[in-house]
Amino acid sequence: MTLRPQQPASAAGASGPASAPAPLVTIDALGKKCPIPIIMLAERIREVPVGQTIAVLADDPAARTDVPAWCMMKSQEYVTATNLETGWSFVVRRSY
Amino acid sequence: MAYFDAASAEPLHPAARQALLAALEDGWADPARLHREGRRARLLLDEARERTAAMLGCRPDELSFTGSGTQACQLAVLGAVTARQSAARGPGHVVVSAVEHSSVLNAAGWLERGGTAVTVTGVDRAGRADLAGLTAAIGRERTVLACLQAANQEVGTLQPAAEAARACQAAGVPLLVDAAAMTGRLPVPAGWSLLTASAHKWGGPPGVGVLAVRKGTRWRAPLPAGDREAGRSPGFPDVPAIVAAAAALAAFEEEREAREPALRALSDRIRSALPQLVPDCAVHGDPAASLPHIVTFSCLYIDGEALVTELDKAGFSVSSGSACVADSQQPSHVLEAMGVLTHGNVRLSLPRDASQEAVEGFLLALPTIVTRLRDTVTGAASGSQEVTA
Numbered sequence: 001m002t003l004r005p006q007q008p009a010s011a012a013g014a015s016g017p018a019s020a021p022a023p024l025v026t027i028d029a030l031g032k033k034c035p036i037p038i039i040m041l042a043e044r045i046r047e048v049p050v051g052q053t054i055a056v057l058a059d060d061p062a063a064r065t066d067v068p069a070w071c072m073m074k075s076q077e078y079v080t081a082t083n084l085e086t087g088w089s090f091v092v093r094r095s096y
Numbered sequence: 097m098a099y100f101d102a103a104s105a106e107p108l109h110p111a112a113r114q115a116l117l118a119a120l121e122d123g124w125a126d127p128a129r130l131h132r133e134g135r136r137a138r139l140l141l142d143e144a145r146e147r148t149a150a151m152l153g154c155r156p157d158e159l160s161f162t163g164s165g166t167q168a169c170q171l172a173v174l175g176a177v178t179a180r181q182s183a184a185r186g187p188g189h190v191v192v193s194a195v196e197h198s199s200v201l202n203a204a205g206w207l208e209r210g211g212t213a214v215t216v217t218g219v220d221r222a223g224r225a226d227l228a229g230l231t232a233a234i235g236r237e238r239t240v241l242a243c244l245q246a247a248n249q250e251v252g253t254l255q256p257a258a259e260a261a262r263a264c265q266a267a268g269v270p271l272l273v274d275a276a277a278m279t280g281r282l283p284v285p286a287g288w289s290l291l292t293a294s295a296h297k298w299g300g301p302p303g304v305g306v307l308a309v310r311k312g313t314r315w316r317a318p319l320p321a322g323d324r325e326a327g328r329s330p331g332f333p334d335v336p337a338i339v340a341a342a343a344a345l346a347a348f349e350e351e352r353e354a355r356e357p358a359l360r361a362l363s364d365r366i367r368s369a370l371p372q373l374v375p376d377c378a379v380h381g382d383p384a385a386s387l388p389h390i391v392t393f394s395c396l397y398i399d400g401e402a403l404v405t406e407l408d409k410a411g412f413s414v415s416s417g418s419a420c421v422a423d424s425q426q427p428s429h430v431l432e433a434m435g436v437l438t439h440g441n442v443r444l445s446l447p448r449d450a451s452q453e454a455v456e457g458f459l460l461a462l463p464t465i466v467t468r469l470r471d472t473v474t475g476a477a478s479g480s481q482e483v484t485a
Contacts, residue, residue, distance in 0.1 A: 003204045034419065034439040035473065064432075070396065073437065077405065
């Protein structure tokens, strides 16, 4: 029984990772508990130009909710999430 | 010092304490026995059942007391499904909203492992159940039960339970309404087939749950059947605690009109003040359709466990849906289903005697604690760069 019935429409991401250009920066937050992956994302998103993407690798289940929630709170664009062997890769586009 | 965790347990109401002490004197005997002591206990139990049933809008013979709200939910789900699926008919289909209490979700998960199909329907960002999704799901063949709470226990959002009841009635599907968070605070929605509640949420003692099964709703004991509580709940009932629970509900209902607007005013004050006092703070739920006493929010860049601990040191008792605090490594399934920030989460649930002073004290203490924790946790993440992107 999955308790994640419906991803928000925005989370589906029109552009899949295969067709989209690779993120300019990848943050490795594997093994780190929230809020650390979110703090790292907030600190480092300014390393990519506006309009470009940054990836966060994380394996804390809370990141699946907290990365898109952070994007909504901070008006950044949540692009997509893909499964890794352990954890997920979350891609975020810098909006401003 | 302030206790803001009434949604976990409302402090024992004085009416409950008084009734409990009296019933310990008069109601200790086995109510199933025919001797005078047994008859006295029986009388107390029957009176408590009649009072409780009247307040919940059902008949006394529809209502059984259980050992907890969790047990009531388990018996409601398992009993309703057991009655409607069999070897001959094959497994059924159960629909639950994603934000039900864990006791309902765990019972559904238990059924699923035994072959029953389970559909979990979603909620919006405020935590309100997707009525269209739920209505579509109950249309599936062999649907034997739908479950929708009256209000959410973590964010206070009221659910469209009465509308769901109409849809279920039209589809011939029984509906379990878990009213644990709402009972005694707002009128329980009509139209349910099964109803559950828990006495310590309304100022009764812990260890008393309520299961009501509407006449005409099929229900079969999922456990070896006993003869207590109409065969619905096993074991010798705790008559003194049940008497206290009924007394607390009567008092809580009586005080409702005076209490709940006052609690709502305090909740509104917190909701409107938080975004000004704490940067990067999201207040959850729907203030226009919520329980009067619950306010839930999340602060970016803070560990929920640390926040609860610091608030406790400052004299404020709160709960949190963040991972680690919620008894597991997983964050609250309610916050996840809503898609809102799960870290740095706090649920304030105001008890009946919550004061303006206590609320103002909390609003004064919180910003300092949040700033201090953000400094600490940001330093731990990577040096001391400021986080305000």
